Amino acid sequence: MNIEHLIKLIRDNYHRLKDETFALKFLRYHIELLEWKRNKLKLGAIVFEIKETYFHGVLLLEEVDIRYTRQDNTDTDELKIENRLKAIAWKWDLKNVIALGVVIFGLCCEIYTYLHYWYCKNLPTLAYRSEHFDYILKFGFENATLAGEIGFLKKASIVNYWLVELLTDFCTYFNIIF
Numbered sequence: 001m002n003i004e005h006l007i008k009l010i011r012d013n014y015h016r017l018k019d020e021t022f023a024l025k026f027l028r029y030h031i032e033l034l035e036w037k038r039n040k041l042k043l044g045a046i047v048f049e050i051k052e053t054y055f056h057g058v059l060l061l062e063e064v065d066i067r068y069t070r071q072d073n074t075d076t077d078e079l080k081i082e083n084r085l086k087a088i089a090w091k092w093d094l095k096n097v098i099a100l101g102v103v104i105f106g107l108c109c110e111i112y113t114y115l116h117y118w119y120c121k122n123l124p125t126l127a128y129r130s131e132h133f134d135y136i137l138k139f140g141f142e143n144a145t146l147a148g149e150i151g152f153l154k155k156a157s158i159v160n161y162w163l164v165e166l167l168t169d170f171c172t173y174f175n176i177i178f
Helices: 003-012 020-041 074-079 081-087 094-122 132-146 157-174
Strands: 046-055 058-068
Touching (some): 132 157
């Protein structure tokens, strides 16, 4: 209810009220409630916190953080990474670093699995290539390079076969032609 409307209603109908003290207490309660809400909305004074980051005794970074004195900052304080690390008692010792490495390795495996699944689902012609394409590719390279041997490699024909194998494996592995 609008406070101005309530005051006007009590003033206009004051002579009809059975209990005037109750009406005045009710009005006082709503005025105090409105004042409390207004004070809660005010942010209050601003405090600047300077955070310094040191590494082996050398100052690396200074950050300025703004905090409001009347605002409840417990939720934002809990979200900060420093407070999260303090809550789990993080230290840069071998046990915690190995645990962090295991978590990061698991996360990387999960991302790789997701990307591989997406690749197989959305690009099946590339993911599930038939092996007869590899034989066609090798046959094509053999006919192209062995028919007219490469000039200075005529005497070393083994290098031509090695070149065919290399090109075939390269094209097969990187999916260049198919």
